Amino acid sequence: MINRRHIRIKVMQSFYALLQSKSDNLPREEKFLYFSIDKLHILYVLQLSILVEVRKLAKKRLEISKKGRVSTLENAQGFENLVQNKFLSLIDESVSLKEIITNKNIHHWKDATEYLQIILDEIKESDLFKNYSNITTPTFKEDKQFISNVFKEIVAPCDKLNDYYEDQYIGWVDDLPFVNTLIVKQFSKLKENNILIIEDLYKDDDDKLFVRELFTKVALHHTEFDKDIDEKTPNWEYDRIAEMDLILIKMAMTEFIYFPSIPTKVTINEYLEIAKDYSSEKSSFFINGVLDKIEKEYKSNDKINKIGRGLI
Secondary structure (H helix, E strand, O other): OEOHHHHHHHHHHHHHHHHHHOOOOHHHHHHHHHHHHHHHHHHHHHHHHHHHHHHHHHHHHHHHHHHOOOOOOOOHHHHHHHHOOHHHHHHHOOHHHHHHHHHOOOOHHHHOHHHHHHHHHHHHOOHHHHHHHOOOOOOHHHHHHHHHHHHHHHHOOOHHHHHHHHHHOOOHHHHHHHHHHHHHHHHHHOOOOOOOOOOOOEOOHHHHHHHHHHHHHHHHHHHHHHHHHHHHOOOOOHHHOOHHHHHHHHHHHHHHHHOOOOOHHHHHHHHHHHHHHHOOOOHHHHHHHHHHHHHHHHHHOOOOOOOOOOOO
16 A cells, blocks of 8 residues: 555654654654554545445435425435445445454544534535436446545545544644545546455565665664765755755665665655655755765765666
8 A cells, every 4th residue: 555655755754753853762763653654544544434424424314304294405316326326335345444444443433523514515515416416326437436526526625624634643644645646546446346455554564674674774874974965065055955855865875775676766766756745846956966976976986786687
């Protein structure tokens, strides 16, 4: 589920926090790093399950309406379609989703029903819902399209829901765009009669080890890079270089030297992309220039030794 770029972002955030706190307790900081990544998994489950919970609320509304002599629901057909939505049923019946909810004790929506109400109200007022209400018996494709659009246009950009997540855990602010992208991709792949399987948090043991190795090595060796960075930035006073730029440069230098299986081009490209989101507008150009000089020098001095095909 989590990819190498987001692992790098998580390590970057933890390394920044380490520098700010001036802590030397690496085991404690490493434990918190893994905790923050695990919290991403919880956010993913919350975003994936919220529309299932909204459907349950819609079902209650529909049942109450049916008990009366006159329907009190506008667009009752839309509510009926939502309750019977085959795409949501596929998510709701996922065994792996239920297991994660149970094992991680993810029951936020039981205590935060007001956010389900907010989402349902926004759905009800949307043109998506009005168009959906005009369909008497939606096909799986129509059900899927409706839910996918609702997620992209209503759930993902919902400010009140995003504020709720931020109140629950501040780190979710940065995780939310990544999680939303994952869910949209997963929605696009799901087909009728598929089984929804929630992927493991890490692709494999190597990725989980990469978290610890990258964090530990940059924390232990980052001061060794100060002189090299200073020499490659003669027109800059070291103290004037943005702290986030320094962190990204040092993380890349760590990968140059201590991660022989990662190509230098991959390392540079990854940190340039991260810089676009987490540093200043011109940072990617500055970082690219510094890393290009350092890479050439390290190669000429045999400080970079990559193994495997194409690891240049």
